[in-house]
Structure formats: structure tokens, C-alpha cells
Amino acid sequence: MNDDDNRRETHREAMQIERLEPDRRREVLNAYLDDELVPAAARHVTVWLDAHPEMLKEVEHNRRVWDLLDLYEDESASPDFAAQVLAKTVRPPRRLVLLPRLAAAAAAVLVLAVGGLLLATRSGGPGPDETRDVADLSVLESVPAEYLEQADALLALSDDEFEALLLADLEEPWGGG
Amino acid sequence: MRTNDTDQILMQRFQEGDESAFSVLVHKYQGLVLSLCRRYLGSRSPGVEDVAQEVFVRIFKARMTYEPRAKVKTWIYSITVNACLNEIRRLRSRKNRSVSTFTAVFGAAADGDAPYAGERSTGTGSTGAGPTEGLEGEEAAARVRAAVDALPEQQRLALVLARFHHCSYEEVAETMETSVPAVKSLLTRARENLRRMLRDLVEGSGVGSGALRRVAEARES
Numbered sequence: 001m002n003d004d005d006n007r008r009e010t011h012r013e014a015m016q017i018e019r020l021e022p023d024r025r026r027e028v029l030n031a032y033l034d035d036e037l038v039p040a041a042a043r044h045v046t047v048w049l050d051a052h053p054e055m056l057k058e059v060e061h062n063r064r065v066w067d068l069l070d071l072y073e074d075e076s077a078s079p080d081f082a083a084q085v086l087a088k089t090v091r092p093p094r095r096l097v098l099l100p101r102l103a104a105a106a107a108a109v110l111v112l113a114v115g116g117l118l119l120a121t122r123s124g125g126p127g128p129d130e131t132r133d134v135a136d137l138s139v140l141e142s143v144p145a146e147y148l149e150q151a152d153a154l155l156a157l158s159d160d161e162f163e164a165l166l167l168a169d170l171e172e173p174w175g176g177g
Numbered sequence: 178m179r180t181n182d183t184d185q186i187l188m189q190r191f192q193e194g195d196e197s198a199f200s201v202l203v204h205k206y207q208g209l210v211l212s213l214c215r216r217y218l219g220s221r222s223p224g225v226e227d228v229a230q231e232v233f234v235r236i237f238k239a240r241m242t243y244e245p246r247a248k249v250k251t252w253i254y255s256i257t258v259n260a261c262l263n264e265i266r267r268l269r270s271r272k273n274r275s276v277s278t279f280t281a282v283f284g285a286a287a288d289g290d291a292p293y294a295g296e297r298s299t300g301t302g303s304t305g306a307g308p309t310e311g312l313e314g315e316e317a318a319a320r321v322r323a324a325v326d327a328l329p330e331q332q333r334l335a336l337v338l339a340r341f342h343h344c345s346y347e348e349v350a351e352t353m354e355t356s357v358p359a360v361k362s363l364l365t366r367a368r369e370n371l372r373r374m375l376r377d378l379v380e381g382s383g384v385g386s387g388a389l390r391r392v393a394e395a396r397e398s
Contacts, residue, residue: 003347003357006346006347006357006358009358023365026365026369027361027362027365030361030364030365030368031346031361034339034346034364036345036346061372061379061380062368062372064378064379065368065371065372065375065379066340066368068317068321068371068375068378068379069321069325069336069340069341069371071317071318071321071322072216072318072321072322072325072341073318074208074211074212074215074216074341075211075215076208076211077207077208077211077226077229078226081207081211081226081229081230082200082203082204082207084230085203085207085230085233085234086199086200086203088230088233088234089199089233089234089237090196090199090200090237091196
């Protein structure tokens with residue numbers, strides 16, 4: 001039965017309310033309370049109720065049951081509900097994606113600086129250029145190449161250039177890499 | 178297919194990859210989803226917000242299954258009902274749960290047709306819970322909540338959708354994947370059970386009317 005059939009059936013029952021079985025009659029009266037009847041059927045039920053005070057009383061009690069449910073007040077969502085949902089679903093903003101890369105680059109620079117300092121301390125002063133070159137190279141080799149490239153590139157940027165790069169990365173479309 | 182329905186436009190944008198449209202849907206529907214979860218699972222059920230969050234995660238994952246033939250609201254309600262049913266099953270199957278906790282949340286005969294915990298706790302009839310004169314505000318509200326919680330699952334869901342979410346019989350039927358005649362029957366039985374459980378409030382001398390009036394006034398202001 002589709003929606004139109006259901007409406008026709010409800011309408012037909014309402015127009016014959018005086019002949020319905022008690023269970024079906026109760027359903028029609030509840031549909032009347034729920035504004036589910038078309039106007040003509042609702043008018044017919046109203047007239048019928050005027051002539052049946054006992055049924056009118058039952059309808060009034062059912063209306064009061066519905067009114068009482070206003071006391072079942074709802075609570076609002078916690079303030080961070082939507083934020084929590086979005087954190088579980090939507091990808092993090094690009095700014096947050098970029099931060100680990102910047103952190104890695106900074107770490108690479110730090111490794112280089114500490115390595116150089118250690119080398120200078122251990123040698124007790126300026127040593128032969130060849131020795132320092134070999135030591136620097138060994139430190140560099142321990143750092144992943146991609147970090148070194150990123151660090152070099154980032155260190156070479158001016159403040160304006162760095163900001164432009166950050167904005168361009170943020171504006172990159174989804175799935176754009 | 179193009180549409181003027183705001184929700185459907187949002188869904189189309191969301192399906193096309195615009196995740197800001199999803200954010201709008203979350204903000205728009207968070208209250209309705211939470212409210213449905215809370216009233217369907219029972220006001221004392223723990224973890225309602227977790228279930229509601231799970232609903233939106235499912236909506237996010239299942240966005241491509243949405244077809245514009247359906248109302249977005251009904252589609253979201255269907256997902257909400259399924260998530261709640263999973264939660265009910267999960268709680269039922271927990272081996273180490275205490276019977277009392279389960280009963281408090283879902284009643285003693287959740288699959289049955291007769292009201293249970295609420296009827297006992299609300300104490301209608303000759304074994305009533307005492308005088309109801311002066312019963313107002315919180316006490317009346319607590320009784321109403323207990324009575325709704327005590328309804329059998331299907332009756333409660335039909336009632337919550339029709340009464341609190343203003344769904345038509347057709348929308349309730351679609352959400353519950355049942356027929357309109359079945360919805361009529363569920364709502365009729367839900368009303369009868371509530372009337373029985375809240376008989377003194379319904380047929381008494383206006384007990385609870387003060388609280389109702391305050392609710393109405395609060396809404397108007």
C-alpha cells in the first residue's frame with residue numbers, strides 16, 4: 001500500500017467511524033488528534049464526537065497524554081559535540097598536515113647544529129679541514145635526504161616567501177596531494 | 178538531479194566532495210539526532226552522545242548511498258535508529274552486565290507488548306505510589322520520562338518520532354521500515370499504555386498542569 005492508498009483508507013475509515021470496530025475507531029481518533037485526517041474526514045469525526053460524549057472524553061484524555069509529554073524536556077548537545085564529530089570524520093586542516101613536515105625540517109637542522117658542535121668540541125679546536133669534512137658528512141648521512149632538502153629549501157626562504165608557501169599549501173584543493 | 182530542498186542541496190554538495198556541507202548538516206541535525214537517541218535509548222542510557230557521534234560517522238561514510246528520492250531527515254533518522262538498535266543489542270549481549278542496569282535502561286520485557294518498569298515505578302491504581310496532590314515540576318517530569326522509557330521499544334520509537342520529531346505517519350513508517358497501519362497500531366497502543374501509567378495525571382484534577390504551563394511559557398519566551 002503506498003502513501004495515497006493509506007490516506008484514502010484512513011479517509012474512508014474516518015467517514016465510517018460509527019461502523020468501525022473499537023480498535024480501528026481508536027486508531028482513527030488518534031489520527032484525528034495527530035492531524036492526519038483530511039479536513040472533510042476531520043469534520044465528520046468532530047460531528048460524530050459531539051454526539052458521543054464518552055468517546056469525546058477518551059479523546060480528551062488522549063490529548064492530555066500527548067500534552068503531558070511536553071514535560072519530557074530534552075537536553076542540548078554538549079558544546080563540543082559537533083567539533084568531536086568533525087574530528088572523527090573530516091580530514092584535518094592542511095595547516096595541521098604541514099606542521100609535522102615543518103617539525104621534521106626543524107629537527108634536521110637541529111641535528112646538523114648539534115653534530116657540528118660535538119665535532120668542534122671533540123676536536124678541541126680547529127683540526128684539519130679533511131677530518132671536519134668527513135665528520136660533517138657522516139652526520140649529514142644520518143639524516144633522511146627529504147628532510148635535508150626541505151630544511152634547505154625552507155631556510156632559504158624569506159619570511160614573505162614562507163608565508164606565501166604556507167597559504168598556497170592551505171588553499172590546495174582536497175586530494176591534491 | 179537538481180532540487181530546491183536545502184538539505185538535498187547540502188547532500189549533493191557533500192557527495193561531490195564539499196566537506197563543509199557535512200559540517201552544516203552536523204550542526205543542523207545534532208540536536209535532532211541526540212534527542213532521538215536519548216529518547217529511544219531511554220533517558221538513563223549511558224553513552225548517548227557516543228551513539229549520536231557514531232550516527233554522524235555513519236552518515237559520513239554512507240554519503241554516497243543517499244538517493245535524492247528520500248528526504249534527508251528521514252534518511253538520517255533511519256541511520257540513527259539502526260545505530261540505536263546496535264547499541265541496544267550491544268548492551269543486551271554484554272555478558273557481564275548486571276540485570277538491574279539493563280532493566281533500568283530497557284525495562285524488564287523490552288520485546289514484549291505490555292508496559293513494565295514504568296507502570297511499576299509510577300504506581301498507578303490501588304497500589305499507587307502515594308498522594309499525587311501537589312505533584313508538579315520535576316516529579317511530574319520524572320514520571321513522564323519513566324513512562325516513556327517503560328514503553329516497549331517499537332511503541333516508544335513510533336511515539337518519539339511522531340510526538341517529539343513531528344513526523345507524519347508515512348515518515349514514521351519509512352524510518353521504522355514498516356507500514357502506516359502498523360504505525361497507527363503502535364501509536365494507539367503507546368497512548369493507551371501511557372494513559373494507564375499516568376492515569377492520575379491524565380484523569381486527575383489537573384495535576385501536572387502547572388508544570389505544563391511553565392513549559393509552554395518557557396517556550397513562548
